[in-house]
Amino acid sequence: MTLDIKICGLTSDDTLLAALNEGASHIGFIFFPKSPRHIEPAAAGMLRQHAVGRAKVVAVTVNADDDALDAIVKSVSPEILQLHGNETPERVRAVKQRYGLPVMKAFSISEAADLDQVEPFSHVADRLLFDAKPPKGSQLPGGNGVSFDWRLLAALDRDVDYMLSGGLNAANIGDALHLSNPPGIDISSGVERAPGIKDAALIAQFFKAVRSAQETSAT
Numbered sequence: 001m002t003l004d005i006k007i008c009g010l011t012s013d014d015t016l017l018a019a020l021n022e023g024a025s026h027i028g029f030i031f032f033p034k035s036p037r038h039i040e041p042a043a044a045g046m047l048r049q050h051a052v053g054r055a056k057v058v059a060v061t062v063n064a065d066d067d068a069l070d071a072i073v074k075s076v077s078p079e080i081l082q083l084h085g086n087e088t089p090e091r092v093r094a095v096k097q098r099y100g101l102p103v104m105k106a107f108s109i110s111e112a113a114d115l116d117q118v119e120p121f122s123h124v125a126d127r128l129l130f131d132a133k134p135p136k137g138s139q140l141p142g143g144n145g146v147s148f149d150w151r152l153l154a155a156l157d158r159d160v161d162y163m164l165s166g167g168l169n170a171a172n173i174g175d176a177l178h179l180s181n182p183p184g185i186d187i188s189s190g191v192e193r194a195p196g197i198k199d200a201a202l203i204a205q206f207f208k209a210v211r212s213a214q215e216t217s218a219t
């Protein structure tokens with residue numbers, strides 16, 4: 001099975017192209033003003049042109065209302081909506097119906113019991129995303145560069161479609177893949193040289209580490 005790789009929080013042409021040239025299957029734009037990766041819908045709409053036919057465009061939002069989502073969908077034409085807040089199953093259903101787009105619902109994980117929140121979403125969300133719980137005091141629900149115990153995901157049914165995220169980087173992606181064998185991975189701060197500033201060399205290093213881990217597991 002091909003591993004989906006999402007590079008999230010892109011804000012510049014050069015790093016977006018670096019992600020695409022390395023083979024990213026998904027690129028993410030963050031629409032959350034408190035984030036150092038926040039991008040205005042019009043700017044994301046320009047950047048997303050590079051991804052046409054190459055990668056799926058994911059719009060990341062946090063408890064966004066219909067007006068905010070309308071503006072994002074209109075300017076960006078995302079292929080997936082990532083809901084990274086406290087959205088309920090009913091809200092996920094309503095968003096899917098309103099936009100006719102697949103939804104990836106994010107969950108904060110720090111212990112096994114956190115996976116219990118997933119069940120009510122299992123027939124509503126198209127894909128799940130497991131991220132670490134934000135550290136105390138963080139204003140961001142994601143993008144904190146914090147990992148959780150990937151072994152917790154071994155308890156999931158084999159057919160659960162998800163992306164693993166939270167604190168991934170070139171140094172730990174081999175262990176993360178080995179321990180959880182996820183269908184997809186999602187990285188943001190691990191390919192940045194400063195908060196919100198992606199780095200093409202770090203993106204290349206990350207993909208190299210992924211390829212190396214995949215080669216090792218195939219032998």
Ligand SMILES: O=C(O)c1ccccc1N[C@@H]1O[C@H](COP(=O)(O)O)[C@@H](O)[C@H]1O
Pocket residue numbers: 008009028030032035036037060061062084129131140141142143144145146165166167168186187188189190
């Ligand atoms: O990256 C952000 O700033 C962000 C803000 C609000 C919601 C989600 C955000 N990012 C998501 O966080 C994870 C991974 O982040 P990291 O690799 O630990 O930095 C990923 O799902 C992003 O989409």
